[in-house]
Amino acid sequence: MFFNSLAFAVFLPIVFFLYWFVFNKTKNTQNAVLIIASYYFYSCWDWRFLFLLVFSTFLDYYTGIRIEKSQTQKSRKFWFWLSIIVNLGFLGVFKYYNFFASSFAALLTGVGFKASPFLLDVVLPVGISFYTFHGLSYVIDIYYKRLKAEYNFVDYSLFVSYFPLLVAGPIERATHLLPQVKVKRTFDYEIAKEGIYQLIWGLLKKVVIADTCAAYANAIFDNYPSMNSLSLILGAIYFAFQIYGDFSGYSDMALGMSKLFGIDLLRNFNYPYFSRDIAEFWRRWHISLSSWFKDYLYIPLGGSKGGIWMKIRNTFIIFVVSGFWHGANWTYLAWGFINAVYFLPLLLLKKNRNNIESADLSWNIDSIKVRLNILITFLLSCVAWVFFRAKTITDAVSYLKRIVLNGEFSSQYLSNERYNYELLIMVCLFVLVEWNNRTKIEPISGKYSYLKLILCLTAIIAFGTYSDYKEFIYFQF
Structure with a gap:
């Protein structure tokens, strides 16, 4: 079910x-x-x-x-x-x-x-x-x-x-x-209403964003040897939003429906793709797992209090084990290893706690730097996600290698789905909505909440494929 x-x-x-x-x-x-x-x-x-x-x-x-x-x-x-x-x-x-x-x-x-x-x-x-x-x-x-x-x-x-x-x-x-x-x-009516809003927003993430992106990501990853550089880049981006919409959508639905029963669950996602470095990303992505490994593995191993080699050892242990937790495949281990490589310089330079507070951007030089850091962090995550999605490490390396060496950036027709750029526009609109509501649990509550709820339900009905319920990715973990 x-x-x-x-x-x-x-x-x-x-x-x-x-x-x-x-x-x-x-x-x-x-x-x-x-x-x-x-x-x-x-x-x-x-x-x-x-x-x-x-x-x-x-x-x-x-x-x-x-x-x-x-x-x-x-x-x-x-x-x-x-x-x-x-x-x-x-x-x-x-x-x-x-x-x-x-x-x-x-x-x-x-x-x-x-x-x-x-x-x-x-x-x-x-x-x-x-x-x-x-x-x-x-x-x-x-x-x-x-x-x-x-x-x-x-x-x-x-x-x-x-x-x-x-x-x-x-x-x-x-x-x-x-x-x-x-x-x-x-029973608390206001909490239940918040729960419904969060549940519906999570369902929209799953049905409209994740499942739609999945159709394109699957078509590109399954046929990557024939895809050009632009298509492969889009495939990595689509999978990044597929797994985010899928897993954070599930978490939002879980937290939302739990509020209907008067029970509060731990927040699991906090807009991770707006992170300014990988350390911040891991404070915002799958928060309950990251904090679990920190409290029950990383700190007992000594955390970051020891010498340089202990810091390096503990960092790689925590990320590789986290990767292995996701599944019994070398690709997950590689994904964890890559994230450890991303994280380690921040830890050794003592910059891993630099971005604790959310970014408050205005139009100045500093804000341009922040936006650039967010973009770089997202692209680094996309590279790591290629290993997470690929069937083998060889496929992941070949996928990334083809992005660099192919050099073609023309539009390619995907046989199973043809609205390629319409999806890109939809993803950009989704990012804009989340950015404008990044201080809230979900974007529906607040002014015009009922209108926004109707729009979300309309989108869910329009994009939902009720003859084929698509399983959540993390059910296999």
Whole structure:
């Protein structure tokens, strides 16, 4: 069941009605409705993986209590590492086993040995990377005494399986979400209205921007050897907006619909393509994952407090692991490595915290420099996105090489879609709307909100292809 499907358009109002008008007497009944809805929502993907979600939930719930009750450090460590190893073990088997087995076999073949690896014929459980990280952060926080264990299994289960964030985040912290599910929620019309606006804006990002850009990006990337330099540049730009519209659109929809239930989720995107350097980009892109790795990996490794080689080591570890989190492919590792290369000079020159506040531009020399920095940062991101999108590193290198060496900038006809420049105009209008509303959560609220809402719904209906619901990119992670 996709957020952008008619089935979900029926599902959400039913859950909303039951939550606020039938089972709204206590916190427990509200949570029970959301738990049942979340398990049903997840079972629509593949009911067989419900056992994995329930097992992961029970494992971290139980080990969290055992860690807190342990009388000795040895016992605390045992339960802590049991949770870590089992969680990462499941993630490793389902997501990474085939990658490592195939890579090792290829290595053996390369040195003259014959290898036929045993590969698992299993589907990657949707959302496993997200709910695994929910549980890991909970257990780690208990172990380091930053959080008390939760003894109410229903409340903890809702924290892990809450359907708006279950399959593609944001990656929540128990310190933020658990206190909200432990109290009865009351309906707030203004917050619900904000939620609807954010949900609709997220749907527009997905249906109008991401899915439309996807048609062109796919046509160009799939046929890149026959594309000229201009088309390849446009393909990289279209994919940049495809993945932004797709993932930030999902996040906006998740945050918006969660407001309908009186629950606040962590912000996951903050207009990342308006960043002035790569460090700022990573403070604005997939914020929940970036902050997770910073708090639970980068800082424990020593962060940027050590010597130069420790800084270099930790920077590459954090970015490469982040790339690998996205998928079992060398292209994701390359994407992470490239971003580490981008980030490292800023860290070593102590400029990675230069652009904390949002840019406030006026027409002067400094503002021209800021605009240029934004453009350069975006183009650097597009180069890295080529590796993220390509099937192999060889394809990515060939794609970029052809941009440089082809040298042709004429318009090319794309067989599946012919409105190439109309899309470019639409993307530019989208950027302009976001720029003018970059201090807001979404552009719909404020003056003329109902008119803007009608325009957004009209665009969604006009561009939506309801016979073919396009899956969100991050569902595969």
